[in-house]
Amino acid sequence: xxxxxxxxxxxxxxxSVATGYAGTPSTEVMETIxxxxxxxxxxxxxxxxxxxxxxxxxxxxxxxxKVALENAIGASYSGANTIVTMKQVGLNVASDPLMSLTYLGxxxxxxxxxxxxxxxxxxxxxxxxxHYGSFANVPVFDPCDAQEAYDLTKYAYEIxxxxxxxxxxxSTTRLSHGYNDVIIDKVTDNEVxxxxxxxxxxxxxxxxxxWAIMPKLVSKNHPILEExxxxxxxxxxxxxxxxxxxxxxxxxxxxxNKKNLGIITSGVSYYYTLEALNILKEDKTNDEFQxxxxxxxxxxxxxxxxxxxxxSKVLDFIKNNKxxxxxxxxxxxxxxxxxxxxxxxxxxxxxxxxxxxxxNNIKFYGKYNLFPKCGEYNVxxxxxxxxxxINEDIEFECNNNNNNNNNNNNNNNNYNNYNKNKMGNGxxxxxxxxxxxxxxxxxxxxxxxxxFYAFKKVAKEFKKQNIETIFSGDIGCYTLGATPPLSATDTxxxxxxxxxxxxxxxxxxSNTKNxxxxxxxxxxxxxxxxxxxxxxxxxxxxxxxxxxxxxxMTGHQPHxxxxxxxxxxxxxxxxxxxxxxxxxxxxxxxxxxxxxxxEQEEVFNNILKECKSSMxxxxxxxxxxxxxxxxxxxxxxxxxxxxxxxxxxDENLCNSCKLCINEIGCPALRYDSLNNSIELLDSCTNCGxxxxxxxxxxxxxxxxx
Amino acid sequence: MKKCDIIxxxxxxxxxxxxxxxxxxxxxxxxxKISTAETIGMSxxxxxxxxxxxxxxxxKGSLIPKGQANVIIGFEPAEAYRYNEYLNKDxxxxxxxxxxxxxxxxxxxxxxxxKEVIKIMELFDxxxxxxxxxxxxxxxxxxxxxxxxxxxxxxACFNNYLPFSVNELNNTIKEEMPSKIKDINLKAVEFAINxxxxxxxxxxxxVIKI
Numbered sequence: 001x002x003x004x005x006x007x008x009x010x011x012x013x014x015x016s017v018a019t020g021y022a023g024t025p026s027t028e029v030m031e032t033i034x035x036x037x038x039x040x041x042x043x044x045x046x047x048x049x050x051x052x053x054x055x056x057x058x059x060x061x062x063x064x065x066k067v068a069l070e071n072a073i074g075a076s077y078s079g080a081n082t083i084v085t086m087k088q089v090g091l092n093v094a095s096d097p098l099m100s101l102t103y104l105g106x107x108x109x110x111x112x113x114x115x116x117x118x119x120x121x122x123x124x125x126x127x128x129x130x131h132y133g134s135f136a137n138v139p140v141f142d143p144c145d146a147q148e149a150y151d152l153t154k155y156a157y158e159i160x161x162x163x164x165x166x167x168x169x170x171s172t173t174r175l176s177h178g179y180n181d182v183i184i185d186k187v188t189d190n191e192v193x194x195x196x197x198x199x200x201x202x203x204x205x206x207x208x209x210x211w212a213i214m215p216k217l218v219s220k221n222h223p224i225l226e227e228x229x230x231x232x233x234x235x236x237x238x239x240x241x242x243x244x245x246x247x248x249x250x251x252x253x254x255x256x257n258k259k260n261l262g263i264i265t266s267g268v269s270y271y272y273t274l275e276a277l278n279i280l281k282e283d284k285t286n287d288e289f290q291x292x293x294x295x296x297x298x299x300x301x302x303x304x305x306x307x308x309x310x311x312s313k314v315l316d317f318i319k320n321n322k323x324x325x326x327x328x329x330x331x332x333x334x335x336x337x338x339x340x341x342x343x344x345x346x347x348x349x350x351x352x353x354x355x356x357x358x359x360n361n362i363k364f365y366g367k368y369n370l371f372p373k374c375g376e377y378n379v380x381x382x383x384x385x386x387x388x389x390i391n392e393d394i395e396f397e398c399n400n401n402n403n404n405n406n407n408n409n410n411n412n413n414n415y416n417n418y419n420k421n422k423m424g425n426g427x428x429x430x431x432x433x434x435x436x437x438x439x440x441x442x443x444x445x446x447x448x449x450x451x452f453y454a455f456k457k458v459a460k461e462f463k464k465q466n467i468e469t470i471f472s473g474d475i476g477c478y479t480l481g482a483t484p485p486l487s488a489t490d491t492x493x494x495x496x497x498x499x500x501x502x503x504x505x506x507x508x509x510s511n512t513k514n515x516x517x518x519x520x521x522x523x524x525x526x527x528x529x530x531x532x533x534x535x536x537x538x539x540x541x542x543x544x545x546x547x548x549x550x551x552x553m554t555g556h557q558p559h560x561x562x563x564x565x566x567x568x569x570x571x572x573x574x575x576x577x578x579x580x581x582x583x584x585x586x587x588x589x590x591x592x593x594x595x596x597x598x599e600q601e602e603v604f605n606n607i608l609k610e611c612k613s614s615m616x617x618x619x620x621x622x623x624x625x626x627x628x629x630x631x632x633x634x635x636x637x638x639x640x641x642x643x644x645x646x647x648x649x650d651e652n653l654c655n656s657c658k659l660c661i662n663e664i665g666c667p668a669l670r671y672d673s674l675n676n677s678i679e680l681l682d683s684c685t686n687c688g689x690x691x692x693x694x695x696x697x698x699x700x701x702x703x704x705x
Numbered sequence: 706m707k708k709c710d711i712i713x714x715x716x717x718x719x720x721x722x723x724x725x726x727x728x729x730x731x732x733x734x735x736x737x738k739i740s741t742a743e744t745i746g747m748s749x750x751x752x753x754x755x756x757x758x759x760x761x762x763x764x765k766g767s768l769i770p771k772g773q774a775n776v777i778i779g780f781e782p783a784e785a786y787r788y789n790e791y792l793n794k795d796x797x798x799x800x801x802x803x804x805x806x807x808x809x810x811x812x813x814x815x816x817x818x819x820k821e822v823i824k825i826m827e828l829f830d831x832x833x834x835x836x837x838x839x840x841x842x843x844x845x846x847x848x849x850x851x852x853x854x855x856x857x858x859x860x861a862c863f864n865n866y867l868p869f870s871v872n873e874l875n876n877t878i879k880e881e882m883p884s885k886i887k888d889i890n891l892k893a894v895e896f897a898i899n900x901x902x903x904x905x906x907x908x909x910x911x912v913i914k915i
Contacts, residue, residue, distance in 0.1 A: 121744070145740070145764060178767040179726075179741040181733055271740075271766030279770065379770035433824055435783045436807040436817040438716065438752045485810060661810060667751050670808040673815040681808070683751065 002175040005146040005182050006113055007032035009153025010083045011057070012187050013109070014199050017075040019060045019068040021525065022554035023087030024122045025176040026115040030085045031555075034059050034566050040189045054200050055193045059566040061557050064495075064525040065090035069097050072110055076166075078205040080108040081157060088116045088129050089494060091168075093526070095132070100213055101166055102137045103221045108203070109160035111153070112138075115171045118331045118376040124475070124494055126374060128332035129170045133307025137225050139167045139232050140307040141241075144270045146180035152241060152304055159235065163228055170306075172331065174268045174376070233308035241304035242313050247277055248298050261296045262323040264314065264336050266303045269329045269377055273300060276383035280390075292390045297321055309339040315347060318359060327389060328366040331377050337366035365389050442480045444668035445685025447592050447627035448546050450607070452481045452488040453664050453689065455515060455544065458611045462513055469513040469615070470505050474498035474527075476519035477553045477629075478546050485665040489517070496526025503530070503539040513615050514541045521551035521559040523575060528582070535583045535620045542614050543584070543622040545575055548629040556632055579622045586621035588614060593627050599647075599688030599701055630685055646704040647686045653698035654678055660690045660699065706737060708761040709868050710769045712788050715780025716805045717752045720854035724778070725756035727858060731869050731877045732760045742767035751807070753784055760868070776866050778857055780840075781805050782822045785829070797834045797866040799857060802826065802906045802915050803841035819915055826906060826913050836864055838904040839915070843897060852893035859894040860901050871898065 007029050010018070020030040037057050058075075062068035065086040072082040086094060091114050098112070114132075117123040133140035141156045143149040153169055160167045210217070236242060265273050277298065280289045301317045303310065318326065318340075328337040344359045367373050370385055442449050459469035473479055473489035474497065482489035491501050502516035518527045523545055534541055551557040558564035560573040579587050588610050597603050614621045656676050661669050668684035671677075691699045711728065715721045722743055729739050737760040744755055757769045774792045779785020779800045792798070804822050807814045829835045838860070844853040855878075861867045862874045871894065878890045907913050 147764075174742060174767055177743055179729060179739060179743075180764065180767075181737075181739050268766055271764070272768075275765055275770065378768045379766065383770070433783075433786060433828070434813050434816040434821055435787055436814050437809055437811045438807045439809040439811075440752055441809060443751075483809075661808065665808070665810065667808045670806050671815055672806070672818070674818045674820075681806070 001028060001032075001177065001179050002143075002146045002149045002171060003028035003177070004032045005150040005180075005184075006153050006169060006171070007036065008184055009150040010111065010157070011036055011192060012185050013154050013157035014081050014195050015057050015083055016080040016108075016196060016199055016203070017058045017060075017072060017082040018085070019062050019071045019082070020085030020113075021062055021065045021068050021090055022521075022551050022557040023090050023115070024554055025117060025171075025173045026085050026087045026090075026113060027554045027557070028176070029083075029113050030059070030061065030566070033057065033083070038567065040193060043189050054197050057196065061551075061559070061566045063560060065094035066097060069094040069112065073097060073101060073106070075203075076106045076108040076110040077211055078107065079203045081161070081199065082108060082110050083113060084110070085113045086115075087123065088114055088127050089124055090114070091129060091132060092127075093495070095136070098132070098138065098166065099136050103218045103225060104210060104213055105164040105221075106160065106166055107164065109157045110166040111156050111160055111169055112166060113169045113171065115173065115176050116332065117173050119173070121173050126332060128335065129168060130306045130335045131333065132168060137165075137229055138307070139163075139165060139236075139305065141167065141169045142266050142304055142306050143169075143171065143175060144267050144302060144304065145175065146178065147182045148241070148304065149175060150182055150184055155239070155241060159232065163232060165228065165232075172267060178268075229308040233310055234312065236305040236308065236310040237313040239305065239310070242310050243302055244317060245274070245300040245302065246297070247274075247300055248281075248293050248296075259296050259324040260321045261298045261325045261327070262317060263298070263300045263327045263329060264303060264317070264340055265300060265329040266306060266336060267331065269331055269382070270300070270302045272377055272379045272382045273329050273386075275379045276386055279379065279383055280387060286387075288391050289387065296325075303336055306335050306339075309343070311339075311343055314340060314343055318344070318362070319357075322359075323362055325363045325365070325389070327364075327386070329371065329377070329382060333373065334367040337368070340364075341366075439483060440480055441483055441665060441667050442477065442486075443630050444666055444681075444683040445630045445687040446477070447548055447625060447629070448478045448481060449486070449664055449666065450592055450598060450627075450687075450689055451517070451544060451546055451625045452478075452486045454604075454607050454611050455615075456486065456488050458608055458615060459513070461612070462615070467511055467513055468509075469515060470502070470509065472498040472502040472505065472514065472516045474516070474518045474522050476522055476546075476551075477548075478517055478519055481517065483665070485662050495522055496530060498522075499527055499530035499534060499541070499543055502541045502543075503534045503537070506539055506541055515544060515615070516541055517544045517546060519552075520545060520547040520549060520561045520575065521557075523547075523578075524560050524573070528578065531579065531582045531584065531620070531622075539620060540618055541620055542617070543579075543620065545579075545622065545624040547575060547624050547626045548632075549626070550629050550632055552629045552631065556629070575624055579624075584620050584622050586614065586617045586619065587624070588622070589624040589626055591626050596627075597688070599691035601692065604692045644703050644705060645686060645701045647680060647684055647688060647691065647699060648702045648704075649678060649680055650698045650700065651677065653696045654694075655696060655698075657695070659695065660693045663693050664689060666690060706735075706760075706762045707868070708759070709776065710774045711758040711760070711867070712755065712769060712774045712777040712791060713758060713780070714753070714755040714777065714784040714788055715801075716784060717754050719754070719780045720851065721754045721756055721780060724854040724858055725758050727855070727877065728758055728867065728869075730881050731867075731873055734877060735869070735873070738762060738764050740765050740767040753787065755784070755788065776861070778861055778866075780853070780857070782825045783817060786825045789828075792833065794832075795834075797864075798829045798836070799861050799864070799866055800826065800829065800835065800837040801840040801853070801857060802837050803839050822915060823913055830907065830911075830913070835907070836860060836866070837906040837913075838901055839906065840904070843900065843904045844893070846900075847893055847896045849889060849893070852889065855890050855893045856897035856901075859897040863898050863901075 018033045069084050072084045075082050114129045141152045143152045156167050156169050330336050471488050471490045473492040475495045498516040502514040506514040563572040614623045668681045713725050740759045742757040776797050840853045844850045862869050862871050
């Protein structure tokens with residue numbers, strides 16, 4: 001896996017400190033480091049579970065990305081080699097220390113692994129981390145497969161150490177979650193441990209005014225920082241990671257008569273480009289392309305270090321076999337494209353125009369006239385557009401809007417025909433097949449569903465008094481509370497925003513109730529300042545903490561409320577106590593373990609009562625729903641005697657009114673149109689929530705042996 | 706070595722990712738270059754899951770282009786048909802005929818039923834080389850639903866849908882799997898090969914039954 005390769009690359013570069021906050025698709029980098037440390041610790045016969053001794057890498061799931069980066073910076077100042085892992089939106093949170101850090105530089109190597117998510121598959125944004133490179137003057141590395149991820153990680157450590165600068169290793173979902181065969185260095189565990197010992201014996205913080213940022217220091221350091229970028233760019237130009245692939249055979253005829261096409265690309269787009277060209281080449285019916293191959297040399301330049309841009313390398317590429325056509329192929333933003341165009345402009349404006357060395361009259365294709373700016377690329381998209389270039393059937397409109405709209409439609413039609421039931425390739429259309437739609441949804445038996453349903457029910461009561469309830473959500477599994485039929489999320493923006501949004505909404509929407517849902521991990525990540533703000537400024541909101549005692553969405557990482565760390569145990573920080581110490585006076589905890597008798601009317605009504613009183617309270621109130629995540633392995637000791645109690649449907653009582661399905665959207669309930677009946681699927685966890693809904697009493701728990 | 710582009714698709718929780726890793730391990734042992742792409746992340750439990758697995762003598766990108774896949778191992782009929790346009794005309798289809806219904810409230814989900822499953826099988830049967838069995842039944846009768854993925858791989862090897870022999874599969878299980886689960890997997894392979902015709906959906910007269 002790409003993420004595993006990055007982790008091993010770091011461990012093989014004498015890593016001593018690793019911090020991060022979980023976020024798809026970055027999470028496995030840290031998880032791999034933790035796994036390796038645990039494994040080596042056993043070899044070392046050092047089962048003290050000591051997370052910071054001479055022979056182990058210190059690993060930490062931090063409370064948020066800013067904190068993670070600052071921890072690593074402290075270690076780096078002292079000479080330790082460090083890694084910080086996060087997803088792209090995490091870097092927004094950590095950008096404050098990053099922007100300042102570059103002026104001061106580092107001591108030990110500091111590699112920030114940031115994963116982008118074109119499409120996006122599981123993110124709030126499609127932002128392109130490469131921009132942080134030029135924004136913060138931080139070198140960026142951008143690998144194309146797991147092998148290069150390993151090699152480039154090692155190179156990133158080298159550059160970071162050599163130039164005393166933080167660096168960003170940028171990945172995308174396809175790389176992070178893709179697998180390749182990877183050749184890694186032969187480094188034995190003992191070697192890793194020995195190196196670490198040596199490394200750690202040299203670590204120590206040396207006091208120096210250079211570590212304290214001051215305006216005067218910044219103005220002194222800024223020119224040095226800019227100078228550094230030029231040197232690194234030169235290093236990158238000489239690096240083999242930025243390399244040229246000759247696509248078509250030059251031995252066919254005298255290449256001097258041929259024209260030249262150059263493609264500049266990076267990351268996974270490099271492989272899409274290669275394969276697209278190969279497919280076009282093998283298609284003997286494509287006369288235009290066969291013709292093109294006879295008349296053109298095709299060369300591909302892969303850029304693995306987008307910032308600082310390796311200008312000399314790119315310039316040589318354009319000038320050698322002087323390119324008649326240039327194409328940039330890259331996902332997300334036009335980073336390679338803008339830098340290439342800038343380079344050509346700079347070059348043309350500095351040379352003496354009387355000689356014929358200028359780079360005018362190059363046909364240039366990029367995002368401004370052809371390639372999509374949004375979404376993930378694939379071979380089919382690249383192939384279609386390259387074919388278009390070759391056929392020269394592009395109308396050169398610099399009217400971007402038109403073009404980009406077309407491109408994005410194009411893009412959307414090209415893949416993910418997920419919700420279309422038509423055949424994509426035009427064959428076999430004699431029969432329409434209806435395929436099921438599998439939307440992401442809260443798991444069957446998820447404790448969050450109970451909270452959402454309870455608040456929705458109470459909100460209906462307020463509605464009768466003409467009081468509207470606005471639900472603000474947050475980032476985590478419970479974001480899925482937005483999907484119908486629950487539809488219990490009216491706003492959702494970024495980590496920790498739910499509480500502040502609810503507060504803001506309450507200021508200008510009189511006669512409304514404002515509820516903010518926040519998960520346990522998100523609460524610690526960035527929820528607490530919003531709580532303090534709401535209380536101190538006397539807002540009237542209800543905070544609902546959905547505490548399933550884990551960071552569930554990303555695969556169960558620990559947080560300060562779990563009693564676990566990346567390695568070993570710790571003392572729990574109690575959310576209820578935190579809320580109370582922030583002067584939230586009305587705090588209640590509802591314990592919904594998986595085995596609560598939620599199917600009993602009295603139990604469920606009590607929950608509704610507590611939700612209602614919480615909403616009626618003038619001021620900041622909080623309810624903590626505490627329970628287990630159904631995907632977490634629960635120790636057997638917790639298994640209750642109720643395990644033989646199963647939810648069953650009495651078919652004689654059920655009249656298929658679908659109320660159970662339409663109210664809570666539990667994936668274990670399905671309407672079978674063939675038999676006009678409701679069926680209970682295997683995924684049912686027997687939580688019993690649906691029993692509260694059925695007006696006919698057709699749902700109940702029965703002892704099953 | 707001849708390239709082999711494999712799509713493995715199904716529903717979250719069926720063991721698709723593990724299946725794809727096992728095939729990748731077999732390919733590694735044979736000296737293939739491997740690229741895989743998997744959909745993981747946003748709550749995949751019960752969602753559509755697909756793994757692209759590419760075996761070749763040189764490195765490629767991990768996403769299979771349309772019309773290129775040589776094999777599809779479909780853990781669920783609709784999830785197999787979803788990737789129909791990715792299959793090339795000679796593609797081999799191994800199908801688990803046991804449908805998994807979705808409960809999200811959409812008109813499609815109320816229509817998707819056994820009728821659609823039969824239509825899907827007929828189309829695959831007409832356009833491709835198809836082996837279709839109820840692997841859920843097979844695994845349940847063997848005694849462990851979790852062995853469904855290994856059984857499908859076993860049949861894929863046995864029918865020459867994959868470039869690996871059953872022997873190579875058994876050796877991979879023996880040498881690469883944790884010892885706790887080795888035995889049950891080896892037995893599952895044997896059970897699948899000895900009994901799969903019993904669970905097949907298409908009889909010699911080409912009559913489809915589920």
